[in-house]
Amino acid sequence: MAVLLVLLGIIVLIVIWLVGMYNSLVGLRNQVKNAWAQIDVQLKRRHDLIPNLVETAKGYMQHERGTLESVTDARSKAMGADSVGDKAKAEGELSGAISRFMLVVENYPDLKANQNFLALQEELTSTENKIAFSRQAYNDQVLFYNNKIQMFPSSIIAGMFNFQQSDFFELEDKGDREAPKVDFSQK
Numbered sequence: 001m002a003v004l005l006v007l008l009g010i011i012v013l014i015v016i017w018l019v020g021m022y023n024s025l026v027g028l029r030n031q032v033k034n035a036w037a038q039i040d041v042q043l044k045r046r047h048d049l050i051p052n053l054v055e056t057a058k059g060y061m062q063h064e065r066g067t068l069e070s071v072t073d074a075r076s077k078a079m080g081a082d083s084v085g086d087k088a089k090a091e092g093e094l095s096g097a098i099s100r101f102m103l104v105v106e107n108y109p110d111l112k113a114n115q116n117f118l119a120l121q122e123e124l125t126s127t128e129n130k131i132a133f134s135r136q137a138y139n140d141q142v143l144f145y146n147n148k149i150q151m152f153p154s155s156i157i158a159g160m161f162n163f164q165q166s167d168f169f170e171l172e173d174k175g176d177r178e179a180p181k182v183d184f185s186q187k
Contacts, residue, residue, distance in 0.1 A: 021157045028145040032166045035138035036084070039169065042131045043078070043091065049127060050075045050098070053120045057101075060111035067104045071097045084167040091131075098124070135169045142166045 054068050061068065074097040078090040102121075111117055146165050149158035157163075 018157060021154050022161060025145075025148060025154065025158055025161070025163050028141070028148055029163065029166075032138070032141045032145050035134070035141040039131065039134040039138050042127060042134050043087075046094075046124070046127045046131060047075055047079050049120060049124050050094075053117070053124060054101075056114065056117045056120060057105065057108075057111055060108045060114070061104065064104050067097075067101055071101050073097075084169055088169050095128075139168050139170075142168050 050071060054071055057064075058068060071094075074090070074094040078087070078094045081087040081090040105111055105117075148154050149163045149165065
C-alpha cells in the first residue's frame with residue numbers, strides 16, 4: 001500500500017511538472033508573439049510617417065524623383081512582407097532608402113528649415129529608435145524561447161507538442177549595418 005502511494009505521488013509530481021513545463025513553453029511562445037506585435041506597431045507607425053515626409057519634400061526636391069520613388073517602393077515592399085525573414089529584408093531595404101533620402105535632403109537648405117519637415121524627421125528618428133528597441137526585445141524573447149525548446153528536459157515537451165523555433169529579426173545585408181557617409185564639402 002505504501003509503495004502504491006509513493007508511486008501515485010511520483011506520477012502526480014511528474015504530471016504537475018509536465019503541465020508546468022508545457023505552460024511555461026506556451027507563455028514563452030506568447031511573449032515572442034507579443035514582442036513581434038510591438039515591432040509591427042512601430043513598423044506601421046514608420047510606414048505611416050514616410051508618405052508625409054516624402055510629400056513634404058516633393059515640392060523642394062524636383063530633381064530627386066528617383067530617390068523619392070525608391071523610398072516609396074521600399075515602403076510598399078516592407079508593408080507587403082509577411083514572414084519575419086521577409087519583413088527583416090524589406091525593412092533593411094527601406095532603412096537604406098531612407099538613409100539615402102536623408103543624405104539627399106542635405107542639399108536642400110530650405111527643406112531642412114521647413115518646420116513640417118523637421119517635425120516629421122524628428123518623428124521618424126524617434127520611431128527608428130523605437131523599432132531598434134523593439135527588435136532587441138523581440139530577439140531577446142526569441143533567444144529565451146528557442147533555448148527553452150532546445151534544452152533538456154523541456155525539449156521533450158516541446159517535441160511532444162510541436163513547439164517550433166522562432167526566427168530572429170536580423171538584417172539581411174551587411175551594407176545596412178554601416179552608417180551612411182555624409183559629405184558636407186562644397187563641390
